[in-house]
Amino acid sequence: MLNLVFAITVALALNGGLVSLSHAEDAQKSSHIPIEAFAQLKTASGMQLSPDGTHLAFFVVHEGRQVIIIQPLQGKTAGVIPTGEGAEISWFRWINKTRLAVSYAYTSKRYLTTTRETRLYGFDLDGKNMINLIRPRKKQTIGTRLGTEKVPAQIQDKVVDWLPEDPDHILLSLDSDLDGNSEVRLIDVGSGHFSEVIRGNDGIQNYGTDQQNEIRLAWGYDRNSFQNRYKSSAKGYWRSISDTPWGGKGIDIVGFSPDPKIAYVSGYNERGRKAIFQINLETDEVLDPIFSHDQVDYDHIVKHPVTGKPVGVQYTIDQPKIIYFDDKLTRIQATVDHALPKTINRVVGLHEGKKLYLIHAMSDVDPGVYYLLDMKSKELQFIAETMPGITPKEMAPVQVVSYKNRIGVPIPGYLTLPKGRDTKNLPAIVLVHGGPHARDTQMFDYMVQFLANRGYAVLQSNFRGSEGFGKAFENAGRQQWGGRMQDDVTDSAQWLIAQGIADPKRICIAGASYGGYAAAMGLIKTPDCSVAASALAPC
Structure with missing residues (x-):
């Protein structure tokens, strides 16, 4: 986390003593919070309540790595689940009131190619009784001898359904014979013993269930194309979504209602925003939307924290909001x-x-x-x-702003000004998000708050190509690296100067990933617009 902070500081300092000295004088006017407070890993995160409501499990940081603490609501710590040697904990989840599933991720090599591998383990409340939940699949080899796979599956943590009504089992998909076609296992979470519910289908690596825990969705890639299928609840056969009257209209199944005939689907409303509709899978009738917004797309379906069933929709205008069903x-x-x-x-x-x-x-x-x-x-x-160490009253409020780019398109963004200081002629940073098909929001950002605490004005621009604002706005950025998207970043810097917020001699474009690319491209395309750039991991 310190890398981009350090890079921005160095980028501005290297552009001459006047820039560095001027900022140093400005910075003395505000109270500096230690950089470690902003750069720290979260000391408590991913917190979950046990199914019986008696324990909390959550990540804490120990010696720079995440471990899991299992804490009774009444009493002392029950257990600790450590990180693995050469591996990191990717995620965890309560399986039942006495067991947790923990996914470990690590880097390996297969056939001279670097790979990311995952393994899934089960633990008791005290952090003990650790077992590998993925057992080898016995298979017939040449002759009559019965053997097992010599090479394990690369990805072993794709849980299809947590089966809350059956707390002793989970459904999991796994490509155990490495043929690109995943089977689905019903796994005993206490022993790892399993039976196969689906042996595997050509070109299918992923599966989904309905609210009755029946496998109803299947998707993946074969050698030639993307496969996307669903199973009819009444007729019980698999059907390709591309063969339906609605399949070619950008509509995709994202979940099921309590009625197994009705699916929740993602599609566009008349304003070109992503909405959630319902479809009767037996009649192919598209029903009224259950969520549709004139300004923004929906973000994602919200799932119940215990059952995993769809219970709402999240959307973001500036801050995230949930509409529950x-x-x-x-x-x-x-x-x-x-x-x-x-x-x-x-x-x-x-x-x-x-x-x-x-x-x-x-x-x-x-x-x-x-x-x-x-x-x-x-x-x-x-x-x-x-x-800890970040006090809300010491942070700088994030303002919602909107300005028009060079062709008159409104560009939404967020402006953060240092607290307790004159808001004119400031050293300023245009902080460009990655993706580029992502977006910034009016929520806490450690980088933004660090920079504001050090005296900088920070502008986060949702340039054309950013997601969340409709199909036309996002598509306007396609194949526009260095083009329209870059123009909007340039116009962001020019807007800061025109408003009198930014000192034109002390302005920097910064970012990571695509944001790093945009920062570097800014110096090439419009060297007169910014005096510095900071590019972390530009792509």
Whole structure:
């Protein structure tokens, strides 16, 4: 995390003593928060409530690496799950009230090619009884001898369904014989023993289930094309989505309603924004949308933290917001938002019987806090900060701005100004997001807050090509590296200067990945626009 911070500082300093000296004088006017506070790994993250509502499991950082802590709500720490030798913990999830699944990722080589490998293990509450949940698949070899695979599958953590109604098993897809066609296993989470539900289909590497936990979706690549199929609930056969009346219209299945005949699908509304519709899979009738917005696309389907079933939709105008299909979750969300009005709050865990709700709250100036809401006692209990040392009142508020580019297209963005200082003629940074098909939001960004704390004005621009603002806006950036997208970045810098916010002699374009490319291209294409650039891992 320190790399881009360091690179931006060096980029500005190398452009002459006047730039470096001027900024040093400006910086003395504000109170510096130690750089380590911004660059730290989150001290508590990924927090989950156990299915019986008695324990919390979460990531903490130990010697620079993530480990998992399992903490009873009443009592001392029950267990620790360590990182692996040469591997990192990728994710974890409660399987049932006594077991967790943990995915480890590491780098390896296959046939002289560097690969990313994953392995899936099960642990008890005390961090013990560790078993590999993926056992070798016995197969017939030449003659009559029965053998096992000598080369394990590369990716071993693709859980299809957590089967909450069957807490002793999970469904998982795995290409165990390395032929590009994944089977689906029903795995006993206590032993790793399994049976095969699907032996494998040509060109299929991924599967999905409906709300009755039946396998209904299958997709992947064969040697020639992308395959995308679903199973009819009534007729029970697999059908290619491309063969349906709606399959060629940019519509794709993203989940199922409680009625197995009805699928949730992603498509575009009349304003060209991604929306969620329903389709009757037996009649091919496209039903009314359950979420549609005039300004922005939906972000993703929200799943229930325990069952994994679709319960809502998230969308972002400036800050993320969830619309729940479930009335009970809607009421809980309203209660939480009333108690915590200054943050964006999400229910990340719950136990309905005990009326316990695990809440993650964050904002533009708050990197995140976990709370436990007890609806029986009407108490909201603080659990943990994600970044100790970051105090919201010391952070700079992020302002929503919009300006027109050189051809009059409105460009949405976010402006962060240093606190307690004159807001004119500042050293400034245009911070370009990666992707480029991604977007910035009005939420906490450690890099933005570090730079503002050091006296810089920071502008985050959602240039043409950014996602989330409709098909036409995103498509305007296609094949426009160094073209329209770069023009919008240049216009962002010019807008800062025109508004009197930025000192034209102290302005920098910075970013990582695509943002790094744009920073470097800015010096080539418009060297008079910025005096410095910082490019981290440009692509």
